[in-house]
Amino acid sequence: MAGRERGSVSIEVTILVPVFLLLVALAAVAGRGVVAQNAIEVAAHDAARAASISRTAAAADANARAAVDESLRNQGLDCAALSVRTDVTDFARPVGPADPADPPVVSVSVTCELSFADLPLPGPLDSTVLTAAFTSPLDWYRSRS
Template sequence: MSTRPEGEHGSIAVEFAILVPAFLLLIAVAAVIGRQTVAQTAIEGAAHDAARAASISRTADTAQNRGNDAAKSVLDAQGLHCDPVTITVDTSQFARPVGQAAAVTATVSCSVAFSDIAIPGMPGNRTVSATFTSPLDVYRSRS
């Protein structure tokens, strides 16, 4: 004798067939959003550190090198592997005379790949970027 109500035979298989793909899609979308959030945080940190490292330098050439190195260091420490990574450190305001306000701006952009997360209709990669500006000391010599 069966304890199931009449008309309930096999309904769990249908529910399973409908809900499992939807659940897997939800997990994949969460993975994409998570990866993008982690990448955005790492890129923002890299831009911040690049601008800060450049702003405490004495010359524009040194600032450029230190900014690039700082950004690469942050991205390596975060384990973020992007292709391509673009690091731009604007040191043009080093030419301003001492006593005038000046700043260094660093922009970091990175193409984050989602190709290992197979979701139909999702893009294969997305470019994430961040910009940060750090002031130069108004009364410190620069060249």
């Protein structure tokens, strides 16, 4: 009986090691995706806040882009492609307590293409696109021109 089971451990290891390595690679992808999504959300929040305290629509757009770049750099996230859209249409509206139910806001949407090219993954998964958006009310006490 002992002769028949000889070599079964090596067959089990041969089958289980690739499965284990695949699980480790998938855990790395999932972990990188979660950390990157959080970084994108923080960047969108920072950008909306920076835009909301700006004095002009042009400055709001520039400040939002700068805030996204700084936030992602501080968090160590390098996007293969980065897009920042800032909606500053409410800068034309008066700021103040005229309509507290519908205050003027600035919205920022950040889209990042996250690359997995450095991970040894089987199959076609080499990148994913992550998006986050945040809206912040315009600062009432900041003068605008």
